[in-house]
Amino acid sequence: MCITAHPDDEAGGFGGTLRLYREKGMETCVVCLTPGQAATNRGGAKSDDELAAMRRKEFAASCEILKVNKGIVLDYPDGKLHRQDLYRVVCDLTQHIRDFRPHVLMTFGPEGGVTGHTDHSMAGVFASLAFQWAGRENRFPDQLANGRAPHRAQKLYYSTSNFAIPGRPPVTPPPATAIIEIGEHLETKIAAFKAHTSQSPLWKMFEENIRRRGTCELFHLAASAKVGTLERETDLFAGITADS
Numbered sequence: 720m721c722i723t724a725h726p727d728d729e730a731g732g733f734g735g736t737l738r739l740y741r742e743k744g745m746e747t748c749v750v751c752l753t754p755g756q757a758a759t760n761r762g763g764a765k766s767d768d769e770l771a772a773m774r775r776k777e778f779a780a781s782c783e784i785l786k787v788n789k790g791i792v793l794d795y796p797d798g799k800l801h802r803q804d805l806y807r808v809v810c811d812l813t814q815h816i817r818d819f820r821p822h823v824l825m826t827f828g829p830e831g832g833v834t835g836h837t838d839h840s841m842a843g844v845f846a847s848l849a850f851q852w853a854g855r856e857n858r859f860p861d862q863l864a865n866g867r868a869p870h871r872a873q874k875l876y877y878s879t880s881n882f883a884i885p886g887r888p889p890v891t892p893p894p895a896t897a898i899i900e901i902g903e904h905l906e907t908k909i910a911a912f913k914a915h916t917s918q919s920p921l922w923k924m925f926e927e928n929i930r931r932r933g934t935c936e937l938f939h940l941a942a943s944a945k946v947g948t949l950e951r952e953t954d955l956f957a958g959i960t961a962d963s
């Protein structure tokens with residue numbers, strides 16, 4: 720499961736990995752907190768609602784290319800995730816984790832990824848709390864009715880990078896502890912980004928940045944159900960046990 724802030728975030732730091740693990744037979748899910756209605760590039764939309772509707776469709780098309788099993792766009796306001804009620808958003812995400820029951824959760828770190836966008840930071844903070852709380856029966860106990868059970872995902876990863884975008888305020892990223900070789904799925908994730916037609920003015924910059932990054936996606940292991948010392952990984956599912 721991958722938790723993001725905006726339609727198109729799923730492609731950048733996570734797209735190759737999402738597609739790769741689908742190919743390996745894992746079920747995948749992306750939960751995007753906002754429909755991206757505050758974007759600068761508006762694809763001719765006349766209102767925020769129109770842009771939101773357009774971007775929900777583009778997100779679905781991108782998920783189709785990445786072969787994501789379940790793509791969900793929630794309705795939080797783009798650009799304002801830091802002004803939302805933390806308990807409410809974490810409650811929502813906790814329920815999605817308890818329903819989908821992922822082994823591995825991916826999101827942004829609190830630095831907000833390579834762009835340092837506040838929405839990315841907040842998506843990471845909310846997701847990190849939901850990761851921890853979904854497994855505890857004393858958190859959001861009213862969700863635990865009708866057969867829904869607590870769920871402890873086994874690993875939490877933050878997307879990270881080994882480059883900075885020139886001209887932006889500095890971000891301090893978490894170190895890469897897992898390097899995922901996505902190979903030909905570099906092209907798949909560029910195609911997924913281009914499913915976001917309203918964002919076409921960003922395509923060129925995205926493609927340049929992503930090609931410079933090459934065929935690796937980098938992650939930081941932020942939490943693990945197995946206690947131990949840190950090892951450099953090349954597989955996000957290393958050490959995962961199937962039955963939990």
Ligand SMILES: [Zn+2]
Binds near residue numbers: 724725
């Ligand atoms: Zn974003």
